[in-house]
Amino acid sequence: MTTQKKAGVLGATGSVGQRFILLLSEHPDFKLEVLGASARSAGKRYEDAVTWKQTFLLPESAKDIEISECTVEAFKDCDVVFSGLDHDYAGPIEKAFKEAGLAVVSNAKNYRREPDVPLIVPITNTDHLSVIEEKINKAKTAGQEKPGFIACISNCSTAGLVAPLKPLVDDFGPLDLITTTTLQAISGAGYSPGVPGIDIIDNIVPFIGSEEEKIEWETKKILGTVNASKDGFNLISEEDLKVSAQCTRVPVSDGHTECISFRFKNRPAPSVEQVKESLRNYVCEASKLGCHSAPKNAIHVLEQENRPQPRLDRDRDNGFGVSVGRVREDTVLDFKMVVLSHNTIIGAAGAGILIAEILLKKGLI
Ligand SMILES: NC(=O)C1=CN([C@@H]2O[C@H](COP(=O)(O)OP(=O)(O)OC[C@H]3O[C@@H](n4cnc5c(N)ncnc54)[C@H](OP(=O)(O)O)[C@@H]3O)[C@@H](O)[C@H]2O)C=CC1
Numbered sequence: 288m289t290t291q292k293k294a295g296v297l298g299a300t301g302s303v304g305q306r307f308i309l310l311l312s313e314h315p316d317f318k319l320e321v322l323g324a325s326a327r328s329a330g331k332r333y334e335d336a337v338t339w340k341q342t343f344l345l346p347e348s349a350k351d352i353e354i355s356e357c358t359v360e361a362f363k364d365c366d367v368v369f370s371g372l373d374h375d376y377a378g379p380i381e382k383a384f385k386e387a388g389l390a391v392v393s394n395a396k397n398y399r400r401e402p403d404v405p406l407i408v409p410i411t412n413t414d415h416l417s418v419i420e421e422k423i424n425k426a427k428t429a430g431q432e433k434p435g436f437i438a439c440i441s442n443c444s445t446a447g448l449v450a451p452l453k454p455l456v457d458d459f460g461p462l463d464l465i466t467t468t469t470l471q472a473i474s475g476a477g478y479s480p481g482v483p484g485i486d487i488i489d490n491i492v493p494f495i496g497s498e499e500e501k502i503e504w505e506t507k508k509i510l511g512t513v514n515a516s517k518d519g520f521n522l523i524s525e526e527d528l529k530v531s532a533q534c535t536r537v538p539v540s541d542g543h544t545e546c547i548s549f550r551f552k553n554r555p556a557p558s559v560e561q562v563k564e565s566l567r568n569y570v571c572e573a574s575k576l577g578c579h580s581a582p583k584n585a586i587h588v589l590e591q592e593n594r595p596q597p598r599l600d601r602d603r604d605n606g607f608g609v610s611v612g613r614v615r616e617d618t619v620l621d622f623k624m625v626v627l628s629h630n631t632i633i634g635a636a637g638a639g640i641l642i643a644e645i646l647l648k649k650g651l652i
Pocket residue numbers: 297298299300301302303304323324325326327328329357371372373374375376377394395396442443474475476477478479630631634635
């Protein structure tokens with residue numbers, strides 16, 4: 288008898304949806320049951336509707352699934368629904384699913400700023416899921432049905448930024464200044480329309496719409512804390528932390544690189560060796576819980592002077608581990624380093640799967 292939970296994917300034909308399908312196709316905890324996309328695709332076999340763009344073949348188990356429209360009725364038996372919907376359409380669909388009692392793990396940006404919606408990087412701030420736990424426990428105590436919820440996956444560049452900073456904040460106290468310059472892979476822009484080849488070959492594009500604002504805002508929620516009544520979050524204030532981001536698109540297929548600098552509030556600041564030690568010793572909650580996709584090492588500290596590099600380092604721990612190199616003192620702030628994270632795995636669909644694994648271990652789905 289299978290103990291797998293029933294999973295659905297919204298936006299199943301898109302680039303993020305395809306990653307969800309790959310990651311779910313052989314997953315021990317989840318069984319892919321329902322695929323949703325636009326009315327243009329509904330009614331078609333998945334294989335006929337999708338323009339498959341992954342480097343792994345389309346899994347046999349998904350080929351014959353008939354695509355549904357993104358309605359509650361079609362997904363009502365799912366234990367968890369992963370959303371890779373275009374953000375122009377995700378808002379009302381995800382809201383309806385939540386109100387119908389479904390558990391939604393979303394890659395879209397629509398609800399990241401909602402006060403009671405956790406914004407999760409699953410190797411970083413899983414304690415924020417306690418807001419969902421509290422909601423479920425309250426309903427249980429009141430004899431009500433299990434409420435639906437939305438848990439949001441962060442922006443992919445935000446994930447790479449906060450992953451190495453959180454262990455440092457835990458060990459050495461708050462940061463008051465952070466700067467990041469990103470070099471983002473083209474897969475982050477999706478496929479349709481994506482970044483035209485003519486724009487990105489032999490080139491760098493120094494602008495990604497809304498990305499800098501997202502990084503600057505999301506960092507303050509993720510590095511913030513759950514409030515005392517466990518119904519929302521204490522975001523770090525602008526006075527306490529300033530985050531400045533500059534984003535560029537570079538001719539790399541997968542893997543976002545970030546050159547980051549940061550300053551601690553407390554003096555004296557730790558040494559370079561202490562910073563590296565803190566990163567090396569970090570074990571994320573997903574690993575402690577024994578989640579299937581959890582990285583052995585959430586943070587890999589690389590000592591070679593020319594690493595991390597996207598092609599060589601993005602697949603560490605199957606893309607669930609973040610690589611950090613060139614950790615050194617900064618002449619302006621305290622430290623600088625180069626971080627690499629797999630934007631479609633720990634920065635998108637993989638993060639969604641790992642969040643669901645954590646929710647399962649915590650008995651929330
Ligand atoms: N690409 C990436 O690496 C990342 C993307 N994101 C975010 O994830 C989301 C998805 O991105 P991406 O996969 O690139 O997008 P795509 O454009 O590749 O896919 C969008 C999906 O939404 C579906 N869709 C479009 N219109 C509707 C509609 N009216 N009703 C229901 N479904 C619809 C499409 O179905 P159909 O094929 O039928 O049109 C498709 O399945 C976005 O919000 C994006 O910002 C986040 C992190 C990284």
